[in-house]
Amino acid sequence: MSKFLPVDEQMDLLEKGATEIVRVSDLRERLEDSRKTGRPLRVKAGFDPTAPDLHLGHTVLMRKLRHFQQLGHQVIFLIGDFTSLIGDPTGRNVTRKPLTLEQIQTNAATYKQQVFKILDEAKTEVRYNSEWLGKLDYEGTIRVTSHFTVSQMLERDEFHKRFQAEQPISLHELLYPVMQGYDSVALECDVELGGTDQKFNLQCGRDLQRHYGQKPQIILMTPILEGLDGVQKMSKSLNNAIGINEPPQEMYGKLMSISDELMWKYWELLTDIPQSEVNRLRNEVANGRQHPMALKTLLSQTIVSGFYSMEETLKAAHDWGTMHRQNVIPDDVERVAVSAGEVGWEVNKPIRLDKLLVAMGLAPSNSEAQRKIKEGALEVKGVGDRIKLYVPLEEPPCEMPPLRLGKRAKIAVIS
């Protein structure tokens, strides 16, 4: 009796949310082999630590990795500390500025810490590609790159576009796909996962493995998750991301703000609800039997509860309802510590609200805060009208009433 599930059952799970598999027949075959021999497949997905935090977009791939893990295969979480030196040109119309080694290390550390919210730490092999890429000297690099031609590289969409548009393409950027391919060789991968935008890079792995006498890896691509705007891919730098480290209120609120249309993609890629059920729900909404709002609530709870306890999730949901449905600031909102000196506040003087808002993280700059205050966007709990000027206070060690600017409300604890 094999320790692996029958191939059909494995495929069911693996194919959910996968846009493309190269090739499906090969994957089946390899699963069969693994079942016979009892050898788990080696499955890798790489993440470049170019941003300080992981967001839900990253989790699409991580969740797929987990599926393999659940099926008993060997999962490799590859941290592209070396490839980050270049920066994946994917989706960029401009050359990335290289990160410093320090930034990369810091980011890698947080990745490592965050990824196990999804993957089983005990069963995950965490690797860094500096392990082998760092050892590849000039000669080695020449040998590896000699397997590719320039026109091959220029076929790649991003390069092609930039070439056509007479945009700069740095030579080292061409190396990125090569390096990613070499990762597969070094790790002897059976399967590599990646976003659909990674197709070219993933293919390079196959090519290179052939040259090195390995069986070309299967590649499995997942869709790119759109961010809150519903248009561009989720990315912290595009300011449309939901970080997996964000507090539950924040996460919940952001999820509730996505468009109805986008919600289906989130159901599909960020939950374990079977596809058939998602389709059914979608039908219900189309027929008017379900209010999209109700399903969005359910979706938000489902996702948030994957990162937080049910209790925290429900509190987030409740507070959201108070704030946005009843339009009342909840009593118990996030508290932020602010020192009186930070906002230039002295006893017996009115407090500078603009500085306070910045210190609380509700506004990006004093000027911006001032504008918003003038526009009447600031709401203070307990004060009827939206205020425009200073509120007088008692003395420094104290708590301000909850302040709301836009979608968020916080309490400043001043010391």
Added chain:
RNA sequence: GCACAGGUGGCCGAGCGGUUAAUGGCAGCAGACUGUAAAUCUGCCGCUCCUUGGAGCUACGGAGGUUCGAAUCCUCCCCUGUGCACCA
């Protein structure tokens, strides 16, 4: 190396000596409406300081220069693209 074309605020893109923090579009933020959806309408959309209105500073690749005054003219430099040359 030579020639030509370019480098403007998050992005695109006007402006080519002075009502110019710099037209317009996109994106973003806030408000109204709503389901914090979509659509729509309104305002905002460099920073800091005093403050219901002002003041100052910074900004058109970089450094100088001409001028009462420059994103706009001149010089040098840097960067990008294209073509040519070089590849003994």
